Amino acid sequence: MVVYALFGVLALVALAPVAIALNASARATALVYSASLMITLIVGTAALLALTGYDGAGSAVTLPLGLPWLGAHFRIDALSAFFLAVINLGGAAASLFALGYGRHEEFPGRVLPFYPVYLGAMNLVLLADDAFSFLVSWEFMSLSSWALVIAHHRVRENLRAGYVYLLMAGFGTLALLLAFGLLAGAQGNYAFDAIRAAHPSTGLAALVLILVLIGAGSKAGLVPLHAWLPLAHPAAPSHISALMSGVMTKVAVYAFVRITFDLLGPPDWWWSLVVLAVGGISAVMGVLYALMQRDVKRVLAYSTIENIGIIFAALGLALAFKAYAMHFAAALALTAALLHVFNHALFKNLLFCGAGAVLSATGERDLEKLGGLIHRMPQTAFVFLIGCTAISALPPLNGFVSEWLIFQAILLSPQLPSWGLKLMVPAVGALLALSAALAGACFVRAFGIGFLGRPRSDEARGAQETDTHSLAAMYALAALCLIAGILPGLFIDTLAPVAQMLTQGRMPVQTGVEWLSIVPIAESRSSYNGLLVFVFMTASGMIAAFAIHRLASDRIRRSIAWGCGYPDPGPLTQYTADSLAQPIRRVFGTLVFSAHESGEMPPPGSTAPARLTVKMRDPVWDTLYAPVADFITYASERLNVLQFLTIRRYLTLVFMALVLLLLVLAIWP
Amino acid sequence: MALIHDLAFQGAQMLLVLLLSPLLTGFVRKVKARLLRRQGPPLLQPYRDLIRLMRKDVVLADNASWLFRVIPYLVFAATWVAASLVPTFRSGLLFSWTADLIAIIALIGSARFFLALAGIDAGTSFGGIGTSREVMIASLAEPAMLMIVFTLALIAGSTQLSTMAAFMNSPEVGLRVSLGLALIALIIVAIAENARVPVDNPATHLELTMVHEAMVLEYSGRHLALIELSVMLKLLLYMSLIACLFAPWGIAAATATPAFVAVGVGAYAAKLAAGGFLLAVFETSIAKMRVFRVPEFLGAALMLALLATLLRFVSGSF
Incomplete structure (x- = not known):
């Protein structure tokens, strides 16, 4: 092979x-x-x-x-x-x-x-x-x-x-x-x-873990x-x-799993503490960043950070369970993480392809210049919507299944004996719940502003449906999202050998369960059946539609939208990507991004436009990267003199370096 | 035979929630009106409204897409499926293992996701304002709800509603701090999720104060009827949920005799009436909040629920 x-x-x-x-x-x-x-x-x-x-x-x-x-x-x-x-x-x-x-x-x-x-x-x-x-x-x-x-x-x-x-x-x-x-x-x-x-010894393993992280x-x-x-x-x-x-x-997730679960030997309990914290913070920060972006591809890139955070949080749980030899729970958490790896690969590929189709149809990545694409690119809109629903962890699609499994794993964790984990796991659970809810908001925004409403630019107005190859790829991915959502048991069973190899535990076989439900622990404890949810939803929606169209009314008239009686105000009065995220920016952004809004109103009687300025800081860049970059600039400016020495001085430097190295060798035990 | 029996009960439950939910809404409206010393509309008015709306033409905004026309059915389907899986008068529903409590919450989340999209579709600013506020409220209410579910699941040792209801009915539960915190948080979340005063006003007529109503402003005719019905179903769902978790008395077991089932139906009706009455009293005695007060209100629910979960993690006795 x-x-x-x-x-x-x-x-x-x-x-x-x-x-x-x-x-x-x-x-x-x-x-x-x-x-x-x-x-x-x-x-x-x-x-x-x-x-x-x-x-x-x-x-x-x-x-x-x-x-x-x-x-x-x-x-x-x-x-x-x-x-x-x-x-x-x-x-x-x-x-x-x-x-x-x-x-x-x-x-x-x-x-x-x-x-x-x-x-x-x-x-x-x-x-x-x-x-x-x-x-x-x-x-x-x-x-x-x-x-x-x-x-x-x-x-x-x-x-x-x-x-x-x-x-x-x-x-x-x-x-x-x-x-x-x-x-x-x-x-x-x-x-x-x-x-x-x-x-390796404990200290060495700790160092390796940090380096791998x-x-x-x-x-x-x-x-x-x-x-x-x-x-x-x-x-x-x-x-x-x-x-x-x-x-x-x-x-990268593979590299982490390979080294920490396979090569590094039995884990210490506190490893999981680090991984859980990093995962939980990445999940929430990633989606908050995503909510603040206008560029649709950057929204997707930040949402990748969120999903990676979710995966690492689940991996952290698996490490915790493994450290305490709770093989079954470790297998559950690891399976959840790997299933999310698979799911995320599906819907993120789908969404980026959709963004690519929009980009080639309109030449725009800026959400504020899109809008109304569902009329001009109905098929792309349809598959993009499936991707958005899946990534927002909504049933009956696949994103929900992996998050559901992660929550089931969290519910097993009070049995962990360590106090640090007893406090960390519920906090991470809350962060994951928050990130799931914010992801929903983020993709309402991405899809709603990009594809719904009225076009905000001529490029969006003149868009054409994308080509068949692109559509075929996106339809295939969307179909897989649905299949993985309604038949998750198949995928969980496929993952069993991996969990067996890395955690010495395994989840119960799912494919034999009645009605193709998934039952991670026991039926009295929890179960989910994506297939039936899908069937029930389709059936009840269809029955409602059929009954109403048949018995009540099926007529439709078109008219202008309600605008308080004012004449049609034009597409620029629609909500924009920024204004849609404004309440969330105000609730979370003031804390995380030090977001600050200042309004500037013209004096009464003036017809000048009012202005709203938003200032945001990137906390990570400002506190971590900018100081490092500043220091490197400073140091390189200082060391710049070394470029302009005479040959004698260079030779002296070489000689001194040699002496120094020899001294080190002499002193080295 | 047993299967047919169970199937019948599941079907009865589905029809029951569908038929009962307008009555509950009518009851709340009636009590509210009486508290304001008005006569109020008759109890059956919501049914008449729904039927009238269904017979009317749909007036679509010029820009509305196919998605706008599909969404009412999606929202209705998701809410109805979720509502039929919460035990009402009899536990051990045939399809209760289809979706546990987390999945029921997520189904409601699906309904909200699509409704929020519908708000943007017509391309007006009112829809946008509704969507924007709704996702902000949801971004706090959903995690709070999940933490409540975590607390309850840790107490009952299950996320399966039937099992949870059975556990809550057993003497093992006792009085717990975490249960109290979870109940307060759940009530706050339920108020926000159902767009009730003080978070949102279901009877408002001013666009700028709307949240839910602004999102569905462009809907009319049968589409509006379905959305209204979903709103009613959701209210019933949350009442049933609170009843089955915190007041599980009288719910008939899966093996109960017809007499017990009758008791269950009676108890359920009494619980709904009590819940509706309390909601009406609460709504008349409090003013609507400013939009940016809502995050603090919901933040309190999130913190309470997180505290409850932490307590459960720290010790099994809380």
């Missing part, structure tokens, strides 16, 4: 020179994306089959590449099979979407060669079974996605996004490098098998390491944004 996956990666990487050779013709676009679609579909299906038929061993191969004494180890076990399936599903959807969307690309030569390499690198990270290949693939993934972020490098913002991304990616990889260095120990056993066998967390977008994400994800072409947000953040 692993060999075939490696062949898939090889084929993807081989597409890059083909793309370059074809010199970005229209044929190259079609070829690269359709080939990527085929390969990711095949690898994804194979991974899914490997997961369902997982025998507890997996398959491994060692190639004579990389470090000479190590070789390159590759392996597929349940965990990597699951993530392979998620990533290749997302990759396939993005490729199908790009078959249509990519035709609008202005400079295909800057996208096509990197796209398959990026997909291949993400696959390779999941396959890697030693630290060296892992880090090399990780860096490949970062660099190829960086190249895609600055594909449109004439836009100044994109360059800045690329710069910040490169810095943060380098920083994250450094943290992971140090983490693996610590894990490998003095002998330098970089193979995962050796790391797994050697249990920084390394994987910065890639995943955990607050406060998220600063690059809302810049970089929207800057790339939309199908790349979909991959970065829907898929690459999942690779």
Whole structure:
């Protein structure tokens, strides 16, 4: 199996020179994306089959590449099979979407060669079974996605996004490098098998956990390491944004799960405290940021931070349960986290594709210039609505199922003996509940302002429905959202081997339950049946519609909307994205963003417009990034003198450095 | 045979909530009117209103999309499904395992999500104002409600409403601090969710003071009838929820004899009447809040519910 996956990666990487050779013709676009679609579909299906038929061993191969004494180890076990399936599903959807969307690309030569390499690198990270290949693939993934972020490098913002991304990616990889260095120990056993066998001491494990949280967390977008994400994800072409947000953040989640659950040995209870806190804060901060954005792709990028926060909170719960050997509860929390990984990959891909379709139809990403698209792009609006409903965790779609499972896991946590967790878990539960409610508000805003109402610009007025390939990709994702929502039992059962491998526990088999309900613990305790909710809702809605149309009235008249009797006031009087979020900004933003509104009224009798100014600060940027950037600027200005020394002084410096190093060696025990 | 029996009770419950909810609203209106020394409309007036509305033409705003026409059915369906899963006079409903309390709350959330979208669809500022305020209220009421559910679920050891009601009816419950806090929080949330005074005024005629009414301002005819019916169903749902969790006396068990079922029906009617009466008294004795007072009001509910959950986590005896 692993060999075939490696062949898939090889084929993807081989597409890059083909793309370059074809010199970005229209044929190259079609070829690269359709080939990527085929390969990711095949690898994804194979991974899914490997997961369902997982025998507890997996398959491994060692190639004579990389470090000479190590070789390159590759392996597929349940965990990597699951993530392979998620990533290749997302990759396939993005490729199908790009078959249509990519035709609008202005400079295909800057996208096509990197796209398959990026997909291949993400696959390779999941396959890697030693630290060296892992880090090399990780860096490949970062660099190829960086190249895609600055594909449109004439836009100044994109360059800045690329710069910040490169810095943060380098920083994250450094943290992971140090983490693996610590894990490998003095002998330098970089193979995962050796790391797994050697249990590090408590202090060392703590350090590794923090480093992993920084390394994987910065890639995943955990607050406060998220600063690059809302810049970089929207800057790339939309199908790349979909991959970065829907898929690459999942690779980061994989790195975190692989190291903390698999390689690092039995967890301490306080690890979960850190992970829970970071997850809960990311969830709420992410969605609050999202509510304040006007750019629809930035809204989606910030909502990724929220969902990553939810996933990490569930992972934190799983760690807590695992630390106290509550295997069943750990399996429940881990399954919930992984199910949310899958669900988020589906709806975030869908939403970014929808945003891409809007972008190519109108040339606008600014919500304040959209509106009324449901009339001109009815199909895109329909699938985008499904994505919005799913991500807002509303039944009967899939987002609700994973959040429901997380809440069920939280309800098991009073049995945890530690006091810190007894206080932390309900607080995180409240944060998750708050973020779920705010996510609903956020996507009412994103969909309502973008697609409903009247168009706010000529571009929105003249929009056309998007092409069939893009629609096919979005319909496929929307259908999967619905299927995962009404038949969650299938997906939970598929995840059982992963939970078994990482927590030694498993949830009850769901597919045998009557009526296809899901019963995580016991039927008297809790159960949910998405299928029946869906059927009941459809049936009662249809019965109501039928009865009323048949027995009462089915006539419709059109008229102007109610405007207190004033003549039609024009589309600019509609609520805007900013004004819709104003009450929430006032309730939460004054605390979090120090939001401050000041109104300026013209004197009585004057016809000048009144002005409202809103000032907001980004607390994370201001307190964490700005001081670091200031310090680096300050230090580099001070050290600037070193660039203008004479040769004698340089030689003196070299000599002194040598003496210093020798002294250190002499004193070193 | 047992299946048919259960199915009959489930069907009876679905019809009961549907048919009873306008009566409850009519009753609250009547009591309110009497408290204001007015005669008030007859008890059955809501039924007449609904039927009249259903027979009228729908007048759609020029810009209204297909979604605007689908939303009333979606909202009605979600609310009706949620309302039919809360035990009223008899527990052990056939489909009670379809959705536990968390899912019922989320179903109401779905209804609200779509209604909020409908507010924006017509492209007027009144709809926007309603939506904007509604999502602000929801962003505090929903987490508060979830924390209440957490508290109750931790006490009863289940999120399944039938199990919870049975537990609350057993002598194991006793008087608990967390239960008291949860009850206060639940009442606040219920008032906000149902757009009652002091959070919102269901009888207002001034657009700028509206929240719920502003969102549905563009609806007319059968669409409006469905939305009104959903509002009535939601009020009934919250009353039934409070009754089945905090006053579960008289709810007939799944195995009860017809006599007990009759007692259950009587007890349920008495509880609804008491709840409706208290709501009317509360509404007449308090003024509507300014919109930005509402977050403080709901924030109090959130804090109370969080405190209750924390107490439950800290010790099982609270």
